[in-house]
Amino acid sequence: VQLVESGGGLVQPGGSLRLSCAASGFTFSSYAMTWYRQAPGKERELVATISNAGGSTNYADSVRGRFTISRDNAKNTVYLQMNSLNPEDTAVYYCNAQRLLYTYWGQGTQVTVSS
Numbered sequence: 001v002q003l004v005e006s007g008g009g010l011v012q013p014g015g016s017l018r019l020s021c022a023a024s025g026f027t028f029s030s031y032a033m034t035w036y037r038q039a040p041g042k043e044r045e046l047v048a049t050i051s052n053a054g055g056s057t058n059y060a061d062s063v064r065g066r067f068t069i070s071r072d073n074a075k076n077t078v079y080l081q082m083n084s085l086n087p088e089d090t091a092v093y094y095c096n097a098q099r100l101l102y103t104y105w106g107q108g109t110q111v112t113v114s115s
């Protein structure tokens with residue numbers, strides 16, 4: 001099982017980034033997918049989640065209206081489009097797959113928002 005995040009980097013306040021998480025080794029279309037983030041000195045927090053078929057999404061209040069989660073089950077990939085980024089969005093972003101008692105994590109990708 002692998003979850004490989006990509007797309008992180010350094011961006012100025014107000015900018016945008018698109019994160020990707022490529023999955024392999026399990027039946028991607030059966031799993032809900034979630035993006036989490038963890039800032040230095042803080043607990044990991046849920047950012048956005050999407051149901052296995054993509055019909056349902058949910059967002060943290062802090063990102064609602066700025067971030068969009070989506071998935072392509074044909075490509076076994078989940079995305080996080082992040083707009084209007086601010087320094088408070090700086091964190092390591094992790095991809096998570098969840099189904100019943102099964103959960104998998106990626107290694108994370110760093111997002112830094114700074115001028």
